[in-house]
Amino acid sequence: MDATSFAEALDFAIGREKAAVDFYRELAALASFAVQRSTLKEFMTMEEGHVAMLSAMKARGGLELSSAIAVDLGLAKALAADEKPAAGMSFQDILVAAVKKEERSGELYVSLAAASLNPEAKAVFERLVAEESRHKRYFEELYEAHIARDN
């Protein structure tokens, strides 16, 4: 994949965020009780916010993302989420899936940025790397605070 312009790069990112929305929607369909659905909806709404934000940026034609990369708490690497969450999924299952997803996005943008020839697109991807790192950090912090309290 070779993004050639700012708009295309953003379009790509918007697509990723939309896929994320779908990811949570799919999970929600699997869910068996209310709190799972409400939590997934919470995350889904967040991703929809990202979609809206990126779309607005695209319309304005300017990139308004911080370049600050959030500190990696190192959880994503340690977590093993081979399996997809199932019907009885716990908060841990959901968060692990979320962390992993953000990590994958981050890695993808890193490689995209490296591969981009167009400096504009490259800049966009670099900013997106930072953005995804912050999303991951958000989930990692939730994980530390709610799941691995004792470790």
Add this chain to the structure above:
Amino acid sequence: MNELATRLAARYGARGWHDQRADLATIVLDADRLRDALAYLRDQEGYRHLSFATAIDNIERGVFTLVYTLRSHDKGHSLIVHADIDRQKPVVDSIHLLWAQAWTYQREMKEWYGIDFPGSPRVDEEFVLEGWEGPPMMRRDFDSLAYSDATYAERPGRATSDPARHMKEQLYPEAAE
């Protein structure tokens, strides 16, 4: 010392001998035999020195307890003699003829507790107070702080906070009392 207790019991109905220390004992007498007993102690038993005399307001029992502390330098022993008198009718025999300084103690007790010692020199004169209008101030029902607050001006501008209450106001005001 128990022989003394026995003698005092036989002669003056003294009771409740208690050895506080090897050289200090207490004993209780009836007020109406107090003067005779003190004279006996002074003249026959060697308790020639009157250390002091005072009173305690035992308001719960409705009595003033008189405290006479005698010392026998020969025996190296002190004896505290107690006698209860009615708080409503506080009159007791004066011992100013037994000891030449006793009238001062009696004057003090008159002023501080309102205990009367008929015949004691200057017993009705003011002793340490002047123009005192309150009740005898050593009585337990006289509240010194209340009197002071009502009578003497205090420098204003002081206020204190209770730590627990202050913390409640600051940290968890919502909690019910």
Add this chain to the structure above:
Amino acid sequence: MSDKKLKPAPLANEGLSPDERGLFCDAAPREYEPAKGVIEDFYNWARAESLWILGFGTGCGAIELRPLMTSRFDMYRYGIQARPTPRQSCVFVIGGYASVKTLKRIVRSYEQMMGPKFVVALGSCTINGGMYWDSYNTIKRIDQYIPVDVYITGCMPRPEALLAGFQELKKIIKAGKGEGQNIYARDFAWYKANQKQIIKNWDMPDYNW
């Protein structure tokens, strides 16, 4: 203090026998009228450098006056000395707590002192009652009854602190700010009312000079 501006109460030396009454002045105290300019400055310098203390130990504070009077601290070299009578003194040292009985003598002695006169108050007790704050027989604030020029904290204030207090008093006098006597004259009715409120057997003249 606004409540000080009481209307002067009708004061008189009534209650005294006629021949006794004749022994006292029957007029309210007056404020001091300073001389003109440099002359007054000179007077103030002279006053400041010859503080004559009334030898009246009203409380525990008296005990630290003795070291001050004697060789170790030697207050004479500062122009300070003790006098046996109020008529010769210009500084009254309130040595701490004052019982009601003593306060009566304090008032009387203070009024008999020659003007300009100054008061130095020692110790916590004179400021806000000190450790006798709940006593039925001691006042808490001496400034309710006579004006005070200098306060020295401590219990007891050391001789050095007393000396520093006298030095402070000297500064005040030299600056012409030793107002105690004038305040007493101005608020005479207020002071008298306060005094009479607690001195229950008022068998002395209202005007003690």
Add this chain to the structure above:
Amino acid sequence: MKKEKLRVIPPAERANPDLESGKYLLMWQGPQHPGITGNMSLKLIVEGDSVVDCETHVGYLHRGFEKLMERRLWMQNFPLVCRIAVPEPDFNEYCYAAALEELAGIQIPDKAVWLRTLSLEMIRLASFLMWIGGQAGAFGHGTIIQWSVTMRDYVLDLFEELSGGRIYHMYIIPGGVRGDVPAGFFKHVLEIMDTVQKNLDDIELVMFHNVVFKMRAEGLGYIPADWVDHYGITGPNARAAGVARDLRKDLGYLAYPRLDFKTIVGQKSDAYERARLRLLEMYQCIDLIRQIVDQCPKDGPFREKLPNPLYWKIPAGETYVAAECTRGEYGFYVASDGSDKPRRVAVRGPSYTHAVAVMERLARGVNIADVAGLMVSLHTYPPEIER
């Protein structure tokens, strides 16, 4: 001049002079008067310049200690008691602490015993030093006070170093003392003792071999020995009358039984004898202090742990603890009703009888000019009368 002739024993009965007759004059000595010790007053009736009758008036320093103490916690009274007698606060501290310890059944460490003894002897010396200046001054002899008060100040410096306070030491706390001696303290003590002793030698020469002092003091205020019990006279006033009573020996409290000293007894029982006896007792103090410095244990705890002072309750009971102060028997009667505050504390000060009953009797027939000297020779201190 035969001294015995000067010994006038005043009449037992009070005179009842007719003041209207114009023969007598009523005069007040005190409270504001240079010839009075402390803040008290004497109402004198004089005929010519001799006193016909004397009445003591006290109460100028009445603060109501005994009432206030009933309002305060046991431990809170500890700072209060020392104020009862300003020149020698430590006797109050000791008597109060010892009474509490006795009632509560507390044994204090040996080191505290020694340090208490030291502080009592030091304050005895300081108080005597102040007194001797007053005694000389009362007879118009101004030099002694210039020396002795400075010597006293040196002793107070020691107290300041030991306890942190000059006048009110608040060192003897129930349970022991408040701190060990600071480094080098004993050395300072010995140095000051040498200074004081040297000065006492001077005082001995200047005061006791002074013809004016001798003439005025000898024969003044003669106390017959049989008054001692009758008036409750204690301390140097009793010893000067030949009655060998010293509570340090008789009660054997603190470390006194372990110290080597003899009760000093006089004979002539007049103002001069009393002054001389007190001078000897000052030498004795210095000697005792040196012995204490020598024998005081260097290590060990100085205070027994007590319960929380905020709630300390003392079992019901009563006791009377006395000590020999400079003027005689100083004692605290303490009664507890088992609560956290005293039920009753009564203070027995020797001045109570010396300054009132004895003084009133002795003043009769004395020249007005000698009243002050007589009063000082009884070594009285008003605050312990009225508390």
Add this chain to the structure above:
Amino acid sequence: MDIKDFIAPFAVWKRAFEKPFTVKKPIDERPGAPRYRGFHINDAERCVGCGTCEAICMNKAIDLVPVEGREAKEGDSGLRPRVDYGRCCWCALCVDICPSGSLNMSNEYLWIDSDPDVFRYTPGVDKKPWDGAELGYRRAEGYRLLDEQRVPMAELGHREAVKSFLELVQGYSRAQAEKEADRCVSCGLCIASCPAHMDIPGYIKAVREGDLDTGLRLLYETNPFPEACGRICTHLCEGACSIGTGGDPVAIRWLKRYIADQVELSAYAKALPRAEPSVGKKVAVVGAGPGGLSAAYYLALLGYEVKVYEKDGEAGGMLRYGIPEYRLPYPALDKDIGYIESLGVTIKRGVAIGKDLSLSDLRRDYHAVYLSTGLPVAYGLEVPGDKHPRVLDGVAVLAAATRGEELGLGKRVAVIGGGNVAMDAARTALRHGAAVDILYRRREEDMPADADEIREAKAEGARLIEKSIPVEVKDAAGALAGKAALFVWNEAEMVQKEEGKRPVPEAIPGALREELYDSIIAAIGQGPDLSYVTEEDGVPMKRFKPLVDARGMASPGASPKGGAIFAGGDLVNDRKDAISAIADGHRAALSIDRHLSGKGA
């Protein structure tokens, strides 16, 4: 009279040439002695505003005043002592008693002013020339008015302890309890730190005075689990104790236990308040843990008919199934629960909401429902191989131990985690004769478990392996396959990655370690089981837990047909300890009462 009397006085002329006594410049030359009791100085940072100085001051010279820029916080009232030098007598009892030792005296003694109103200041806050004075009165070495040492608690020796499930802590005798209670200064700093805001000074006073009925009544005012809390409470109060600033904090927890232990259950009714007459309304409580039963107790007192539903066979929740017997013996817990039941609270044991009954059933049948179901779901290790049969969950192990089941942990046990569950699991394993390693991702000081628990676990023989990041669980080779597992972890170092945040463990590349264990107990954290709540119940939720308002109500828009839902305890709050659950239960009871009676709506 002889000639000497005329001549002798002249002898002292010899002193004329000696050094005079006079001090040249007294004010400058004579500073106070090193121990001089001068004006107060206070280290405002060390001071905790407990007011003990004010309490001991017999002159009422000290006020506690708010100080600008200093807020109240845990263990610090934010107030500071202000001294009135119109009262002070320089006795320094305040210095002698000061728990933190922050209050001292300088050797400065000069303060002269014409204005009598200036002689007051707050040491350490108002600037004074003598601030920071090196010299001045300090309390002597080895001398304090307060006892800095706690009355030692008799405990089983560690060697003895691991041999059985006997209770470790023996409890105080009367003399010991009264002595320990005597250490308290009644400052009340602890009250704010206790989630239930118990009247701690009040019940300590009751112990001191031997009035245990009053003590028990004060305990039950805010906490119906004194036996349990007296043993296992996280005792945040002791962390705030002012006495702890200069010594051991008062053993508040043991004193609470003392009260409850000393009063027989049969005597409780005499000491405690009776229930109000019935108000004719019913409340259901889901979960018979400390929070649920607290709510039940206070509701019953207020006259409600309360039924508690418990999925397990016994009531007590985590107190019973999570906390081992040696810390909280069952008879003690039964006593607390027994008293609550004696008030007419019905506990339906073995009834699971969501299975046997639905939440909507409860809403239909009761005027209000209180959810206090806690955190029963153990979270997994989430490393490859974590589904190995020898990887157990800590909560389940503890519950099985409570039920008396055979645990079969084997000889070598690893416990992963640093919380109280991990410690309890480790110590349970020790008591079953296993050798135990505790592996924790961070350092010992970061461990969320109580310090006591960690100390005791180590003393009983558990090995603590800090800074170990779980990597993988591998099946054992050969005959042991399926019966033992290799736990692989990566050694880590703590890296301070961000300013103001706690350091992060970062794996040291290549530093992999592994060890063979018969059992690996994961105790990394727990989550709620909310499968019984449906959308119809109208409970808003966020981050996998119910959202409650300040009253503890979880169903703000509940339909008028059904009872309102309240929730609390571990399920909702972040503290996740018994005392917080109890506090939530108490608060919910009051809120439910207000809601149902229409009072203060």
